[in-house]
Amino acid sequence: MVVRNLTRSFGTMPVLRGVDLDLPAGTVHGIVGHNGAGKTTLFRCLAGLLDCRGDIQPRPAEVRTRIGFLPTDPSFPSYVTGWEYLKLCCAARQLPTEDFADQNLFDLPLDRYAEDYSTGMKKKLALFGLLVQQNDLYLLDEPFNGVDIQSNLLMQALLRRLRERGKTVLLSSHVFAGLRENCDAISVLRDGRIERTVSPDAYDSLEKELRDYVVGARLDRLRID
Numbered sequence: 760m761v762v763r764n765l766t767r768s769f770g771t772m773p774v775l776r777g778v779d780l781d782l783p784a785g786t787v788h789g790i791v792g793h794n795g796a797g798k799t800t801l802f803r804c805l806a807g808l809l810d811c812r813g814d815i816q817p818r819p820a821e822v823r824t825r826i827g828f829l830p831t832d833p834s835f836p837s838y839v840t841g842w843e844y845l846k847l848c849c850a851a852r853q854l855p856t857e858d859f860a861d862q863n864l865f866d867l868p869l870d871r872y873a874e875d876y877s878t879g880m881k882k883k884l885a886l887f888g889l890l891v892q893q894n895d896l897y898l899l900d901e902p903f904n905g906v907d908i909q910s911n912l913l914m915q916a917l918l919r920r921l922r923e924r925g926k927t928v929l930l931s932s933h934v935f936a937g938l939r940e941n942c943d944a945i946s947v948l949r950d951g952r953i954e955r956t957v958s959p960d961a962y963d964s965l966e967k968e969l970r971d972y973v974v975g976a977r978l979d980r981l982r983i984d
């Protein structure tokens with residue numbers, strides 16, 4: 760996917776002011792930015808869930824059935840079990856329902872209502888739903904957040920598998936380690952634009968810069984007696 764000059768405002772507040780991004784097939788691309796920088800807004804625009812200006816190729820409306828968006832905080836309809844949710848995901852794409860027990864890589868209790876799952880279980884079920892749909896582009900908004908250590912490791916292996924299969928992945932995280940382990944490139948979203956995109960050889964300096972920003976004089980503003 761190639762994104763050029765993407766803009767989006769809420770009311771009079773511009774959030775995305777001209778985002779340019781190249782997301783080649785077979786790559787995992789990370790995005791960092793402070794709370795409120797516009798990461799979720801960007802994901803929703805790329806998924807075709809939010810109107811925006813600019814150029815996205817291919818256009819989300821045309822490849823909607825190949826895009827999977829994992830929200831930060833997935834929610835599910837009432838009285839729908841994990842099994843039923845996965846069947847719904849397949850039905851939405853006119854795909855045959857398979858035996859998900861064989862593919863239940865996160866060992867989810869699929870016979871229970873998804874609404875009653877824990878935070879991490881909900882995230883894993885939502886991701887599972889995207890995977891059974893055989894999407895080409897995965898937009899993962901904070902996929903590691905709230906997920907246990909074993910599942911995090913499994914997700915990392917999964918990202919590698921998706922890359923090998925030629926899929927495109929864009930993921931956000933507030934934990935730098937999760938990005939540096941998995942990403943072919945990391946972009947910094949700041950002031951509504953991609954300020955820069957760095958390759959793995961520059962991850963150390965990017966991490967240091969982000970750490971310096973947080974740990975510097977900022978902490979001294981707070982008085983703890």
Ligand SMILES: Nc1ncnc2c1ncn2[C@@H]1O[C@H](COP(=O)(O)OP(=O)(O)OP(=O)(O)O)[C@@H](O)[C@H]1O
Nearest residue numbers: 769770774792793794795796797798799800801831
């Ligand atoms: N539906 C909406 N209506 C009005 N403002 C919105 C809406 N959605 C997002 N915003 C605003 O847009 C800005 C960007 O929000 P967004 O959720 O995209 O940030 P983010 O980078 O994902 O943040 P976080 O790291 O906290 O998840 C924020 O100022 C937010 O309040």
